[in-house]
Structure formats: structure tokens, C-alpha cells
Amino acid sequence: MSIDPPGFELPLRLFLGFRVLIDELHAALAREGHPHARPMHGFVMQAIGTEGTTAVELGRTLGVSKQAAGKTIETLERLGYVERARDPRDTRRKIVRLTPSGVDMLVRSARIFDELRARWAAVIGAERLRELEADLRKVTPQEVFRLDVPGWFGA
Amino acid sequence: MSIDPPGFELPLRLFLGFRVLIDELHAALAREGHPHARPMHGFVMQAIGTEGTTAVELGRTLGVSKQAAGKTIETLERLGYVERARDPRDTRRKIVRLTPSGVDMLVRSARIFDELRARWAAVIGAERLRELEADLRKVTPQEVFRLDVPGWFGA
DNA sequence: TAAGATAGACAACGTCGTTGTCGTTAATAG
DNA sequence: CTATTAACGACAACGACGTTGTCTATCTTA
Numbered sequence A, B: 001m002s003i004d005p006p007g008f009e010l011p012l013r014l015f016l017g018f019r020v021l022i023d024e025l026h027a028a029l030a031r032e033g034h035p036h037a038r039p040m041h042g043f044v045m046q047a048i049g050t051e052g053t054t055a056v057e058l059g060r061t062l063g064v065s066k067q068a069a070g071k072t073i074e075t076l077e078r079l080g081y082v083e084r085a086r087d088p089r090d091t092r093r094k095i096v097r098l099t100p101s102g103v104d105m106l107v108r109s110a111r112i113f114d115e116l117r118a119r120w121a122a123v124i125g126a127e128r129l130r131e132l133e134a135d136l137r138k139v140t141p142q143e144v145f146r147l148d149v150p151g152w153f154g155a
Numbered sequence C: 001t002a003a004g005a006t007a008g009a010c011a012a013c014g015t016c017g018t019t020g021t022c023g024t025t026a027a028t029a030g
Numbered sequence D: 001c002t003a004t005t006a007a008c009g010a011c012a013a014c015g016a017c018g019t020t021g022t023c024t025a026t027c028t029t030a
Helices: A009-031 A039-048 A055-062 A066-078 A100-124 A126-139 B009-031 B039-048 B055-062 B066-078 B100-124 B126-139
Strands: A082-087 A090-098 B082-087 B090-098
Touching (some): A009 B100, A009 B126, A039 A055, A039 A066, A039 A090, A055 A066, A055 A090, A066 A082, A090 A100, A100 A126, A126 B100, B009 B039, B009 B100, B039 B066, B066 B082, B090 B100
Antiparallel strands (some): B082 B090
16 A cells, blocks of 8 residues: 655646646747737637627636736737727627637647647546546536636735 | 546636635625635735735735735734734834734635535545545646736736 | 855835726516 | 616726835855
């Protein structure tokens, strides 16, 4: 029977695994014409989705204030990843939609993540990787897209 | 042969796993007399270690400026987790050391992490958990304590 | 002994989150 | 139909936390 490692290694390895994947994603994105993409952006754009959304809605999805969501949208707008337009049916609202550049970034991200996953499969074995994912699903929340990430780690 | 999930699920599950463990750690710490402990603090105090360190050294370890490290130290000092004293051999330096309260927090954290790990083992199986850890070790860097975390996720 | 390097304090600034306020526009109650 | 209430987005002020730059004191080294 093998010896168990100290419990603190587990969270560190999970975080390091996450970090490695995200870092490699963004290195690849930078090589493919998206040098300004930041870890946060992919999550936010996933939250925006193909339907479009508004600042208030986005804030609720991300768990931040509508003002914070608005500022993030401004940043993405400056980078050319989203655009805003008045909703003709409710002129208070401004719909945020992905631009072709934004869609391109999401498509590339999806492909790059698949490639990175394949690399992990080559290292630890395809079956072990599927087991790893299945195990993580058992101990993590079901709703993958509830990430109140911003400022979560703050001191 | 089972179907592979999309590659983007893997980083999300890793992050969620990390988050779940850290959140539960801090909920437990709060119950045990450390309500002000934040996720960052444990990492910083691990970096300080039992030997003590200085602001410049800590900054290098954490990958931030000495000024940022200094501010973090001030926060920990206010919370009573560390204390500073002049180095008699080099009066420029101020040695940062853990207080008994700081040591207590680290000791409790270690125990709580062990308990959380045991809970995961109960859910997915002890052997599967060991395999999961072994697999993660193969795809993550060896030096666990090189976390240039601060601001890393920033947009 | 003089010159350079290092520790830490202080200030200014940028980014990103927060709350609060306000004007405009929709939805709803009377 | 109108008056009140609710929602959206913009603006301002503030705090937390990172950055760089500067300064003094002290140690190291040529």
C-alpha cells in the first residue's frame, strides 16, 4: 500500500495543472494572432455566448456588479472582440455581441484546448485522463460556468 | 470506447477542484478562529517559512516587486500572523517571522487539507485519488512553490 | 577610503473591483 | 391614460493591490 502525500499537494497540483493549460493556451493564441487575449477574456466571452447579452446580465452570470461587467466589456470592445448596439425593442438596453474576431478566438481556444488535452492523454494515457476527468466531476459543482472568479483570490 | 469530452472542460474542472478545496479550507479556518485568513495568505506564509525572510526575498519567491511583498507583509502583520525585527547582522534588513498565530494557521491548514483529501478519497476511492495525484505530477512543473499568482488572472 | 549595490520606506500612478447617484426608458397599477 | 415603480447604462468617488521611481541608510567591494 503506497503512502499518501500531504493533503496540501492536491490543491497545488490542481492549480498548477490549470495554470499550465491556461498559459499554454495563451501562448498558442498569441502565436495565432491573438496576443492581447487574457485568461479572463475567454471566460467572459463564453459567458457572452453567441446570443449576445447585456452588462447587467453579464454581471449576474459572472457574479460581479454591472459596472464591473461594463468595464470588462469596454476592454473587450477596445480589443475588437465584442461590439455593442442598442436593442431596438428596449432602447435602454445595449446588446453585447461577439465580433468575427471574438468568434475566431473562441474557435481557436476550443481547438487548442483539444490539442492540449491530447498531449496530456499522450503523457498519462487516454483512459487515465478520462478517469481523471470523471473523478473531478464527482467532487466539483455541476454548473461549470459559475465562476465568480474576479478578485476571488485577493488578499 | 468512451467519448472524450471537449478539451475546455479539463482546465475548468481543475480550477473548480482547486476552488472547492480552498473555499472549504477557509470555511474551516474561519470556524477555528482564523476568520480573516485569505487564500493568498497561506501561500505567502508558506513562502515565508519557519526560517523567516525579508521583503525583497519574499518578492523574488512570489514573483512580485519588493514593494508589493512589503504591502502583503503589512497586511499579515496587522492580522497578527507575522512580525518584523531588525537583523542585528545587517541593520538594513528586517526579518519577517511567523507568530504563534501564524504557525497555528499553517498547522490547522495542513490538517484541514488532509481531512479534505480524505473526503475526496471517500468519494472517488483512495487508489483513484493517488492515481489522480500521480498523473497531475506528470503534467505539472516540479517546483510546487513557484506561484507568481498575484494578478496573474487579471484582465 | 571611495564607489557601487542592496534593504526598506515613501509617493505617484494604473487597473479593477466596489457602492452610490442620476437620467432615460419600460413595465405596471390605478 | 396616467402615475408610480423598476430596470438599464453612464458617471463619479473610493479602496485594494499591483507597478515604477526616488530617497536614505547600510553593507560590500575595488
